[in-house]
Amino acid sequence: MATAQGEVILEVNDLRTYFYTRTSVVKAVDGISFNLRQGETLGIVGESGCGKTITALSLLRLVPKPAGRIVGGEILLHGEDLLQKSEDEMRRVRGQKISMILQDPQTSLNPVFNIGNQLMESLALTHKEGRKNLFQRAVESLRDVNVAAPERRLEDFPHQMSGGMKQRVVGAIAMSLEPDIIIADEPTTALDVTIQLQYLRLLKDIQARTGLAIIFITHDFGVVARMCDRVAVMYAGHIVEHGSVRDLFNDPQHPYTQALMDSVPKLEEKVDRLYSIEGQPPLLWDLPEGCLFAPRCPHARDKCQEYPPTFDIKEGHTADCWRLDPSW
Amino acid sequence: MQRYILRRSAQGLLAIIVISMVVFALARVTGDPTQVLLPDEASEEQILQTQIEWGLDKPLHIQYFVYIKRLTRGDLGNSFKWAGVPASELIAERLPATVQLSAFALLISAAIAFPVGVLVAVKKDTGIDYAGKMVAILGQSAPSFALGLILMWVFAVQLDWFPTSGRGGLSHMVLPGVALGYYNVAALMRLTRSSMLEVLDTEYVKLARIKGVSERRVIWKHCFRNALIVPLTYFGLIGAVLITGSVVTETVFAWPGLGALVIEAILARDFTVVQAVVLLFAFTFILINILVDILYAYIDPRIRYS
Known part of the structure; x- marks a missing residue:
């Protein structure tokens, strides 16, 4: 795994996305910061409901309206703040600069239009040319994601395709406008294990070819090890630990990361029962004071009643935990 | 697809046969048309004479078979009331008026309900959505004859913008068209809204x-x-209901259509005309339903009939 040293293309600072319901405020994303370099893959890991997907949708400014709102922070793409852009300008960012692959291929394609239509619709946004040329481009897009007989496939409707094939098509659509960044939101969770591997390889190949940056959202550390250069571990809307894959696997510092690692089955060890983390993630509309993991943390002390600052462990490896404080 | 259409047509034919029996029987429950045809002081002999003339003396099942036999030749029978005029001629005379009014009402409901339904779905939980809800509730709770009378009073009598009744140019169609269409606007709009909300979330x-x-x-x-699938089902149904069920509105606005014809025929115990019109209504219903099913397959490729 080569550590990418491309220039920083995306910088997220103190991003906050809240959901307003009649009775409460749900802090789905509560002050996260990270950056992304050209050609690298950043993993975002965490349990369901920890804010991974909302982070992704925030980057595209597609947070479900009207309940969800980005209430603070900056999203700097090539130095320009996306939060300051008009809806029209944002539309040209979507697909062309930042694109996304959704989790479930079964539902991500429109059932009433054929593949060609959906692919060419996307292509037509930047290529103002005749149907014939668009068709040729669509054929090439499908070829890029290893779809056999692309000319014929373009005529097919989504229900005529397998899940793995559909996810390739979704990938082709996401990549059709040559974005700088692809957000892959658990793109393989809904696929068969054998197909998963193929798909991950495909993404890696495309990345090597085009130099795009990937934000890979997953809850699977095996996938992280295979795909990512760096990882951000999310818990209840915060990034609690952030570092290179090597640092996180060899030297996890946050108790939550450690617990997640321990709950991954290992081939070389024989255990009677897989480790699981006690308790439940906190309710996002009723967050505890202080460290959000404290109620489930075996190391928690009084100090944890206060939210910890972000401690630098070494260059590029940080964690939000009081145990890293010299006075602990 | 072709096999599907064939099968549906066969089912439709069966339905029409059953309906013809029911209508035939029901019409005869209402009484003897000779009582209406002849003056009160007619003698027994005259009555018998008339019954033989019209074939009313034979047992019911024989009458039915005669009726069916003629039907297969395209003969719907002659009217009792309009002395010997073929029922098909009476229908042909009135059908254009009904089709015209129904098509106009359908156009009004589609032109309003679909865009407004989409709009209120997109503007969910805003003032526009609540306003739409009010309009819909009003529409669904006001029967078309009541709305018809109100429209007539306001726009024809008080404001004198449109004629009160009768058939003529476009201006004659506006009031009965709106009265007929509004109820459907309400229901169709609500269906479009809920259907859109579901899809918007996918x-x-x-x-x-x-x-x-964009x-x-x-x-x-x-x-x-x-x-579109859900409201389209309903749209097909109201299309059929409009053609077949505009009886009340046609009466209120003195619109010379099939609804008005069937009322006159029922009052005169004119079996043949009632039978002919009801059969036509049944046919229309079935035809529209088949057309809607074919439209489904066109709109949604997942729906393939086999």
């Missing part, structure tokens, strides 16, 4: 937005066609 709509497709295109291309 992953493929999310993907369309991620692609950078919001207008997301709504009208990606959502509307998917959301």
